[in-house]
Amino acid sequence: MSAQMKDPREWFDGRARIMFVHAHPDDETICTGGTLAALAEAGMEPLLVTLTRGERGEVVAGPLEALAGAHGLAVVRQNELKTALGMLGVERHAFLGVPPARAEGLPPTIYEDSGMEWGADGRAVAAPDASDEALTSAPAVEPLNDLLAAAYLAGAQGVVSYDDGGGYGHPDHRLAHRLARAVAHALEVPFWEIARDPSPAAEVHDVEAWLDRKTAALRAHATQLTVDGDDIVHVGGQREPIGRSEVFLRA
Template structure:
């Protein structure tokens, strides 16, 4: 597919916004849920910016030789390298970790927000972990991460902000926190906020023509032209998942298809 064929449709995504800011909790989240969209926006010259909130220190590791590597070097270091390689596969050049300039409030020393961890609840969703450190994203006063995200959103000239829904997709505390601060920043800067549609609605096939699903307006991105890039990026996150054909297999054994359609819902706050 040529640039002439790709760019017109992609330029209409997110209401035609340029420099869309994506807020993700851990390395690999960006590719699993928004990898094709990021690749498309980058290829179209729309300069998407990814802010990753933590380095995924609390993630489990796929059993095997990678466990020794993560133990020797530290999982945070390994996952940072995996993310770097994934972004290269997606063609994404603009990325920063929260707490590091330009994603740090003025006059504050750089900081690291650590992964808060999670535990599985009886209903199958994720909940808080008892092992969250004093430096974890959800333990540090929320005003700090909020101010950092506000700084980078304002300075980067973001035209819209994308993050998880208010349940964090599957409940992980860091995902819920990402939603809260991303939505608050969007409201403060009067920017459109788009939540990632996950679950059964997101898995509806690419041949769906309806603009609404379950009575809710949803913008569907057919990322088929960038599917191979997304698949290649997923393969770089080797400590967290494996790619089996067209499926993702997570460290816990959960399996689901690699999405060829990525869906987003615009959420308008009452004060906007």
């Protein structure tokens, strides 16, 4: 039965080294920022692996909007992520394709944001013009082996990522689910899906005590969102409350 859990040392079956797999900078804070901050403060050594640098993300209107579609957006988003992780207290981070998240013997590589479009049902669908360097254009075995290397080297005792629909459907999110779940299966460790609503089988993390850290980390992602009171305002104007609890379902 779902329960509101306040002690981070009890989360994820009390396993200390949980690997979080996210598609783009900002996803980690929006979906799991409070949990990451709590685990880090409790000395539980969370690891974040970010699959792309969000090269194709939209940009909030204002002084930064000229970055949309520009090469420099990736650099800015990397710096935003670095700042956000500092706010959350997370020290262990890697981009997929770069050691320690690169299979042994292979040169470093960059997996680019695959892009997306909004479908008629309001969910994201694949963009028709994903580049050859896009995450979803790579043979799946390559990013899979990279993520497996990251998990093995980190001593991951569990893996967290999106549900099989990728949350809102972005192709990079959907691939993140498949890669993360396959790695958990290969290493025989539990896999938890990020859930939007509690269910009888879910565990609910009360992150109220770390809300200030989560909010500060959200503000760091200034190209992607703004914080208005207790809400996140996304590029397209969509609003959502900053989550005071975060929900995970063991698959």
